[in-house]
Amino acid sequence: MKRIIDFIAICILFIGLSSYAQTARIKGVLLDESNKPIAKASVKANAASAISNENGFFQITVPANQKITVEITHVSFKKAVTVIELKPNEDYELNVVLNQRAEQLGEVVVSKGRKRVEGVTTIAPEVIRTIPGANAGVENILKTLPGVYSNNELSTQYAVRGGNYDENLVYVNEIEVYRPFLIRSGQQEGLSFTNTEMVQNVDFSAGGFQAKYGDKLSSVLDITYRRPTKFQAAVDASLLGGSATVDLVSKNQKWSNITGVRYRDNSLLVKSQETETNFRPTFVDVQTLINFDASTKWQWSFLGNISQNRYNYQPISRQTNFGTIDNPIALQVFYDGQEKDRYLTLFGALKSVYQVSDDFKLKFIGSAYHTQEQEHFDIEAQYALGEVDSNIGSETFGDVVYSRGVGSQLSHARNNLDALIFNAEVKGFHSSKTSEHQVEWGFKYTKEDIRDRIVEWEAIDSAGFSLPAPILDIPHDQPYTPYTGPLAPYQNVRATNFVQINRFSGYAQWNYRGEIGAGEYWINAGVRAHQWQVSGDNIVTGDSQITFSPRAQFAIKPAWEMDMLFRLSGGVYHQPPFYRELRDAAGVVQPNVKAQQSVHIVLGNDYSFKMWGRPFKLVSEAYYKHLSDVNTYTIDNVRIRYAANNDATAYVYGADFRLNGEFVPGTESWFSFGYLKTEENQDGKGYIARPTDQRLKFGLLFQDYMPNIPNLKMYLNLVYNTGLPGGSPSYADPYNYQLRLKDYRRADAGFSYVFKDTAIKSNKNWLKPFRELALGFEIFNLFNNQNAITNTWVRDVYTKSQYGIPNYMTTRTFNLKLNVRL
Structure with missing residues (x-):
């Protein structure tokens, strides 16, 4: 109540x-x-x-x-x-x-004004390209919006209104795109699929979205790539990598192509972390969009992507100071070994649009996604947990002067995954110039073939005593009493899974625009259905399961002098399990995992007004979700491990506000604020905070320029989030670990001198070949805040205490950037 x-x-x-x-x-x-x-x-x-x-x-x-x-x-x-x-x-x-x-x-x-009615946030490509961030791009901007949360600047993943990273839909030109499966840490995600230089339009919905969008619980990111109209080229370069994009158009205007190549090297950011390492993560990505207008009624397009990520990781040492002023503690770690990871993904999609008549349009989409991934590592960590000399002026100030416990940890993995996903989809759109009614429908078949081998174990030795696996639940009193039980790795996961999943899904929805006196209203009502079945080698064939998801939106614009619009949306949303959600903590596939269900209600208000003679908009939304058949999980950096047992219920409620407009004439800036609370009840044991329970969020995106030097522009990207739950060891009961991380504070600033662009002209001869030319300087983590993503859990064998050691992210880093457009 x-x-x-x-x-x-x-x-x-x-x-x-x-x-x-x-x-x-x-x-x-x-x-x-x-x-x-x-x-x-x-x-x-x-x-x-x-x-x-x-x-x-x-x-x-x-x-x-x-x-x-x-x-x-x-x-x-x-x-x-x-x-x-x-x-x-x-x-x-x-x-x-x-x-x-x-x-x-x-x-x-x-x-x-369709997007305003639907409660969709639209982000201009120019904003995406210019705003600084350690992982600049679409996701970097999303993290400044209300309801969108992340405490990892090395990750393009984001959580929306209490959901996790796997609950967000991403479309490019109406084609659903996927992410790698074996995401283990922020450095190993690589580039975002979206190539910013190819973007024409970005729409984002944080909840209450229509039935035409797929079966996820949290959000929709709908991206449209541009169709070239003439030859042009763009080159971006920085200390983190670079990109090149070319637009081509045939003489008869029937063929067009846009191709982008990106390269990124995260060494600059990784070396600013507290772990000293020989680490050079590199990412290469090639994307192409080919358009062909066969006739005035028939259009074809092909979207292709090749992405390869490589990681050669050799950690050397680390020291993390934590504790309190009165009781400072440090963790010193010396490493031996290395990690070699590879991710290769291939993606291709063919789309055809046929205008059957003035009132009827058909779309056909076929796509294939193939990923080959490996995680191979053998790393030994020898650690000492001790007290720090806090006496200012002491020769050993800041050093560990007394060890509470020493030990070692050996981590081993030989994880390999090969996944192939096919999609075939047909969509229809019916509208009439003489009617306010619109009808949309679609049907889709998906085939998923996944081959996964996981061999991962960890052995821990503390003060010379090997710690037995917690799963054995054998009492021991080391080091005071010798342990005589069986020896086993502290954690041990071994499984080989060959899994096939067949899915059929479809939707139908109806749109209507009507009038109430001098005012207007809009109605959208629809339903989705999804049927799937899991089968494979060495597993029992799962039951055939089906879900129905009714959804609706209602918007009204009263005949007021004030430009206000009210929205009410919601429905029953389902998320049928993907492969990662079927695999439990032991690596075993559970074929009968149910779809998570969320009853979602969103009440929104959109108010456009003028201030200082310039346009502004205030968007406000309140939301409530009730979730059942929840598939609980733990988070290790951005790696999610599911329990795969649907043993929990949960709820989410909160409010989001966003004020955007021309705070500085000719530029768009915004301020956002969000509040949410989300808790889950596992197996009737009571409500505890979910891993994404990030209570308060402030975001600021600000653009400015010097009045006397309009060529000199400034950009500020600021995010503040209250602390997330600190997580728990994967083998432990999360009810015993409810401490939170420190608040996340992040400010990235950029300064750019624009020699020439669409607004700033120049008569200098050497600038004539350029449409745009700018040189920039960026400061990441401007105030050098120490932010943590998760905890590393270290056990002191003498006191039998478990310490949560923060895994800190990047420190202040500087970057140079060059933007050229021909």
């Missing part, structure tokens, strides 16, 4: 009052054929007029209930004209691509 009362109290934040007006508003973004914003374009609508800013954005208020002729002109482009008639207080989105060849007459509308 208390949780329901808290949730209702949060919902009170979303009430607004206003008055009636007989005007409407047109707003949008003007782009050129290269999808770059057009500044200083003139927009006239009868007697009203406006000028687009540096981001190509314009906004204009017009009379309602009469035909308005909108005329868009610019000295470098041909004129665009359209006629619009708007209802009172209608908020019309008019996005136009101007060209240099012919005037555009009639319909030039791209969208009518």
Whole structure:
């Protein structure tokens, strides 16, 4: 009852009052054929007029209930004209691509605020490219949004509203993409699948999404790559690597191609960690998108990706200081051995779009994903846990002067995985110019073939006494009483799994736009179904399981002078288990693991307004989730190990706020705040914090420039998260480990001198070949905060205490960056 009362109290934040007006508003973004914003374009609508800013954005208020002729002109482009008639207080989105060849007459509308109605956050590609971060890209920006959490700057993974890393959907051009399976640490994830230089549009939904999106519990990241319209090239280089992208178009405009190559070397960041090591993780990625317009009704495209990640890791030593001022403790570790990991992924997808008629569109998508992964390591760690000399002025200040316990740990793994995933999908879209009804449907078949061998063990020796495996549950009193029981590794996981999973899924949904007096409302209702069965060698064939997920969205825009929109969305969401969710902590596949279920409710408000004569938007959402058949897990860095037994229930509730706009004229910045609480009840033992229970989150993304030197720009990316639960050893009862890590504080700053871009022109001869040229300097972890991702658990054999030693992330690091566009 208390949780329901808290949730209702949060919902009170979303009430607004206003008055009636007989005007409407047109707003949008003007782009050129290269999808770059057009500044200083003139927009006239009868007697009203406006000028687009540096981001190509314009906004204009017009009379309602009469035909308005909108005329868009610019000295470098041909004129665009359209006629619009708007209802009172209608908020019309008019996005136009101007060209240099012919005037555009009639319909030039791209969208009518659909994303606002659906509660989707849209991120501009320019923001993604310029904002600094240790792992710059789409995910770097997502981590500044409310409801999105991460405490690992070396990882592109993120958690959304109490979910984990495996609960997020990612699409590129409507094609679902996958991540490697054997993700063990932040350094081993490699590059994000998304190539920032190829992006045209990024949409993100943190919950309450429609039935057309797949079967995950937390979020949807929907990315669209651009279609080239002319030849252009881009090169980015920094101390962390570089990328090159080329756009090609045939003379008849029927063929187009965009290809990007990326290389990244994380040595600069890894060497700033506390572990001294010979480590050079390198990542190489090639992506290509080929488009072919067979006719005005039939289009084809191919998306391909090859990615290879290599890790040669030889740790040398580490010292971690922790404890308190009165009782400082240090862990000293000396290593021997190495780790060699490899990840090779191949991905290809063919997509065809056929316009059957003006009212009916069909899409066919086929894709294949193949990954070959290995984790091979033998590392011996000899450690000493002791007290630190805290006397300032002492010759041994900061050194370990008394050892509480010594020991060694030998870790071994020979893990290999080969996975092949096929998808075949057909989608239909029905709409009519004379009707406000739209119908979408789809059907998909997925075949997963996974071959997995896991051989992983760990032996621990403390003060000369080998510690028996906790799973044996043998009482002992070392070092005071000799141990005479069986010897076994402290942890030992051995399994070979050949698994096949066949899946059939489909959806149908209906969209409708209607009117309530002078106001408007939108309805989306749909349902998803998913059937799957697990089989394979040496395992019992699982039961055929099926889920149904009804979902709905309702939005209303009252006829108020204030530009406000209210949304209510939710439904029953299911997540049928993927391979990693079927494999328990012992490596055994449990074929009858059920789909996790979440009943999800989201109440939102979208308020657009002007402040200081510039556009701003405040987006607020309150949400509640009730989860059943929960598949509990533990987190080791970003490696997730599931219990695979559906023995828990859970809940999540919270609120998210995001204020964005032009705090500085001509730039977009935002401030976000989020609160959440999530707990789970395992096997009826009571509620405890889930591993992703990150209570408070503040995010700031800020852009600025010097008024007297407009070429000099500044970017700030700041994130503050309260501490996550510190985790527990994989063999231990999490109910005994409920301490939290310290708060996560991260600030990345970037300074860039722009010699030339779309807004800053130059008459210098040497700059004529360039569309854009900028040189930047970045500071990662500006304030040198010491952030921890998880704990390493060390046992003191004498006191029989278990110490959680923080695994600290990167310190302050500097980077140089060059951006060139031709």
